[in-house]
Amino acid sequence: MKTSVYDNDVFFENYQKLRSNPNSLNEVVEKPTMLSLLPDLQGKKLLDLGCGMGEHLQLYLAHGAQFVVGVDLSATMLTQAQADLTKLSKKSPHFSLYQLSLEELEHLDETGFDVITSSFVFHYVENLPALLNKIYTKLNSGGVLVFSQEHPITTCHKTGERWEKGVPIEQRAYRLRHYRDEGERQRNWFQQPFITYHRTIATIMNHLIAAGFRIARVEEPMLEKQPKWHTEFKDLQHRPPLLFIKAEKI
Numbered sequence: 001m002k003t004s005v006y007d008n009d010v011f012f013e014n015y016q017k018l019r020s021n022p023n024s025l026n027e028v029v030e031k032p033t034m035l036s037l038l039p040d041l042q043g044k045k046l047l048d049l050g051c052g053m054g055e056h057l058q059l060y061l062a063h064g065a066q067f068v069v070g071v072d073l074s075a076t077m078l079t080q081a082q083a084d085l086t087k088l089s090k091k092s093p094h095f096s097l098y099q100l101s102l103e104e105l106e107h108l109d110e111t112g113f114d115v116i117t118s119s120f121v122f123h124y125v126e127n128l129p130a131l132l133n134k135i136y137t138k139l140n141s142g143g144v145l146v147f148s149q150e151h152p153i154t155t156c157h158k159t160g161e162r163w164e165k166g167v168p169i170e171q172r173a174y175r176l177r178h179y180r181d182e183g184e185r186q187r188n189w190f191q192q193p194f195i196t197y198h199r200t201i202a203t204i205m206n207h208l209i210a211a212g213f214r215i216a217r218v219e220e221p222m223l224e225k226q227p228k229w230h231t232e233f234k235d236l237q238h239r240p241p242l243l244f245i246k247a248e249k250i
């Protein structure tokens with residue numbers, strides 16, 4: 001199995017700090033947009049791909065989901081998810097967690113999902129068409145896939161400054177020089193190297209269509225009130241940080 005950078009102690013500690021901030025991109029943009037795209041969850045069975053610490057699974061249960069399944073590569077993330085979800089549902093646990101890479105999703109025994117979600121994960125996956133085919137078989141007919149990922153205008157970055165900067169406008173233009181150039185990107189977060197994959201919006205949509213999905217909704221949320229804690233978020237009024245797609249199995 002692959003390894004996850006989230007199992008690195010320094011990375012995980014910094015990631016947890018970031019996630020505990022109420023002004024994080026996850027809290028301010030990602031979770032509200034994800035919830036707005038989901039159907040009524042009452043009585044539904046959900047799968048969250050790359051569930052991390054299980055925060056979305058908690059949300060889905062709070063919104064009436066009958067049973068939630070989380071899959072992630074990182075043992076550290078799953079240990080935290082297990083602890084937090086167990087606290088919430090002491091009597092009858094309505095969740096299962098599996099340590100599994102998305103590249104091996106066919107090995108997940110659970111199937112028959114009404115909704116499959118994934119937040120901030122698809123840009124870690126090299127072979128998106130293969131994953132989408134597996135997701136399609138795990139969904140019930142009429143089921144939906146809703147995912148967010150780093151926006152392709154973000155994932156395209158290769159080297160150097162992301163911003164063209166000037167005075168007095170600090171962030172004058174966001175560089176899209178490598179947008180057409182799809183594929184691997186060497187990334188570094190909290191001084192830990194890892195790899196993500198850049199695909200254009202058209203490629204992502206065409207992969208969904210080729211897998212048999214109908215694209216029901218696309219969102220590129222932008223912030224009206226800018227969080228102050230991270231300089232990179234200063235300009236999110238005009239630059240979408242995330243791409244959301246809702247796709248239906250037809």
Ligand SMILES: C[S@@+](CC[C@H](N)C(=O)[O-])C[C@H]1O[C@@H](n2cnc3c(N)ncnc32)[C@H](O)[C@@H]1O
Nearest residue numbers: 004006050051052072073074101102119120124
């Ligand atoms: C940015 S975190 C997002 C966690 C969670 N979805 C959330 O929004 O709170 C990315 C997660 O994807 C997981 N991940 C990355 N690549 C993966 C893969 N190939 N298979 C399974 N999980 C993966 C990581 O371990 C990590 O938990």
